[in-house]
Amino acid sequence: MVYDKETAMTTDRKPYQRIMRVCEGLPVDSTPVWFMRQAGRYMAEYRQLRERYSLLELCRTPELAAEVTLQPIKRFDLDAAIIFADILLPLEALGVPFHFAKGEGPVLEKPIREPGDIDRLKVADAEERLDFVYQAIELVRGRLELDVALIGFAGAPFTVASYMIEGGHSRHFVKTKLFMYEQPEAWDSLMTKLSDVTLRYLLRQAKAGAQLIQLFDSWVGILGRHDYLQYVMPHSARILEGLRQSGIPTVHFGTGTGSMLDLIKRAGGTVIGVDWRVDLSDAWGLLGAKTVLQGNLDPVVLLGSADGVRQAVLRILEQTRDRAHIFNLGHGILPETPVENIDTAIEQVRRWADGNRGR
Numbered sequence: 001m002v003y004d005k006e007t008a009m010t011t012d013r014k015p016y017q018r019i020m021r022v023c024e025g026l027p028v029d030s031t032p033v034w035f036m037r038q039a040g041r042y043m044a045e046y047r048q049l050r051e052r053y054s055l056l057e058l059c060r061t062p063e064l065a066a067e068v069t070l071q072p073i074k075r076f077d078l079d080a081a082i083i084f085a086d087i088l089l090p091l092e093a094l095g096v097p098f099h100f101a102k103g104e105g106p107v108l109e110k111p112i113r114e115p116g117d118i119d120r121l122k123v124a125d126a127e128e129r130l131d132f133v134y135q136a137i138e139l140v141r142g143r144l145e146l147d148v149a150l151i152g153f154a155g156a157p158f159t160v161a162s163y164m165i166e167g168g169h170s171r172h173f174v175k176t177k178l179f180m181y182e183q184p185e186a187w188d189s190l191m192t193k194l195s196d197v198t199l200r201y202l203l204r205q206a207k208a209g210a211q212l213i214q215l216f217d218s219w220v221g222i223l224g225r226h227d228y229l230q231y232v233m234p235h236s237a238r239i240l241e242g243l244r245q246s247g248i249p250t251v252h253f254g255t256g257t258g259s260m261l262d263l264i265k266r267a268g269g270t271v272i273g274v275d276w277r278v279d280l281s282d283a284w285g286l287l288g289a290k291t292v293l294q295g296n297l298d299p300v301v302l303l304g305s306a307d308g309v310r311q312a313v314l315r316i317l318e319q320t321r322d323r324a325h326i327f328n329l330g331h332g333i334l335p336e337t338p339v340e341n342i343d344t345a346i347e348q349v350r351r352w353a354d355g356n357r358g359r
């Protein structure tokens, strides 16, 4: 097979990397595998760098972001790298500063409280102020082996808006929901601005070398179906449709989305990401057997025994059979995860592929 570096395709115009092949419905020799938050505190290499640099310094320095992105690729047999960044980085470009407080997560200095705050967002050319992300993508793509795909990402408008309104992480999303219900026009304006900037940001990531884009709507499962349809879906759909029109495959991911998976799929996405609360067989039953699914190992399983990991991975693979599937967790790797369990999980994916070749 001969590979064309410019297009990430073989010379007969077929994608080369396993993940990209699955996105196009082509056969693969093994289920592709990567992990959300595969670069992070569970790795000693990452903790070492974090002693010298803050999280935001790592994100904003292309050379460091590239190094962190590649750490799990050097250590494990993974099918994709995900660019090291954070879904909150665009906030600063919009004129909404934030920092990460120790043990507390993100803290916004001036959360959105009234419609005037939305009018003041610096939307014009916001994506130009995220140039360090595109530079990191270019560095990583140049250093990756050709069989490893590079994933770009952004937060979906609802999840990002929730941080902007709550001012940080939230349990019940009271401020976000009340803003949505009580000030629907301001909400629509905020979501429209976020989706415009996000689409332009993601198109730039793709231009720099990201081959697949994941849209993280991590907290959207907090909404009922009606609210998702009315307040969120059109905005996520506009981003996913814009990427589709540019020929860029996407993963549409959320957690707690079991009761709205059909709507998540209707909003768009080449691949639908599901968490562990959903049974993959049920999801295929609901969405159709041709749907490409990503997931859905419970990250907590990776804190347990090697045997437990093998069994849980196998249980997922046995549901996939000849279906199009990208192996991943249902949410990000937890910082307490022993690295050996990541090896064990990947080994199990590869061993299963060997046992099922020619299926």
Ligand code: CP3
Binding pocket: 035, 036, 037, 038, 039, 040, 041, 050, 055, 082, 083, 084, 085, 086, 087, 088, 100, 104, 105, 106, 153, 169, 216, 218, 331, 332
């Ligand atoms: O997956 C990867 O390896 C790429 C890196 C990545 C980070 N953030 C770096 C990061 C990705 C994909 C994200 C996405 C992100 N960021 C999401 C969506 C995914 C999800 O987990 O639902 C969200 C909600 C955020 C916002 C965010 N960033 C929070 C709430 C926190 C604090 C909580 C925590 O885990 O500490 C972060 C910090 C953050 N972003 C870390 C990393 C590796 C923590 C590590 C550190 O402090 O060094």
